[in-house]
Amino acid sequence: MTEPTNAPDPTATAYDAVAVQYADLVRNELDGLPLDRSVLAAFADHVRADGGGPVAELGCGPGRVTVHLRDLGLDVFGVDLSPVMIELARREHPGLRFEVGTMAALESADAELAGIVSWYSVIHTAPAELPPYFAEFRRVLAPGGYLLLAFFDAEGGPVEAFDHKVAPAWRWPVDELAGLARANGFAEVGRMLREPREGERQFRRGHLLMRSQRP
Known part of the structure; x- marks a missing residue:
């Protein structure tokens, strides 16, 4: 586990500033996204079929995917860099566990988790800095544990930065992101790409379901 620093994280600071507006914007988001719900349901089915266990949503924001x-x-809990997001999540969902933390240095023990969901959170990690995150995901996942990534697809182009409005972010070609995960100890279970719905940012959405390879 890498040691966290005490310096304020710029992504956390940016999300702190818009946390209330963001929570209002996404509160009922999944209601109109049947394909996204199907991916989350498939992830949950795989975790339960393998005996269950604790699951972490990393970059949970106000907690709507955690719920x-x-x-x-x-058996899920949420982790986010933004203290304000975590405060909102705890207030709105008092029966669930939420904690401030970073994906780069999780508090979970080795092989503790049955699954991880990163729902549009790795998009804020610069491409050169992403491999250590996969190493940390693999550390805390039990052998054979599941990882679900949601991201913006580069649609055949290279990895590229885009204007996310809140914090720096990158779009990934699905094959390249899957290849990076494979190079860091994950096997692909499946993928789903969907076009943006009306009112969404006009980028294709990518979803990768991966499994930590057994030693």
Whole structure:
């Protein structure tokens, strides 16, 4: 585990500033996204079929995906860099566990988790800095544990930065992101790409379901 620093994280600071507006914007987001719900349901089915266990949503924001995973029968908790987001999540969902933390240095023990969901959170990690995150995901996942990534697809182009409005972010070609995960100890289970719905940012959405390879 890498040691966290005491310096304020610029992504956390940016999300702190818009936390209330962001929570209002995404509160009922999944209601109109049946394909996204199907990916989350598939992840939950795989975790339960393998015996269950604790699941972390990393970059949980105000907790709407964490709650959805709980409603799918998972033992889930949320982690986010933004203290304000975590405060909102705890206030709105008092029955769930939420903690301030970084994906680069998780508090979970080795092989403690049955699954990880990173729902549009790795997009804020510069491409050169992403491999250590996969190493940390693999450290805390039990052998054979599941990782679900949601991201913006580069649609055949190279990895590229885009104007996210809140914090620096990158779009990934799905094959390249899957290859990076494979190079860091994950096997692909499946993928889903969908076009943006009306009112969404006009980028294709990518979803990768990966499994930590057994030693």
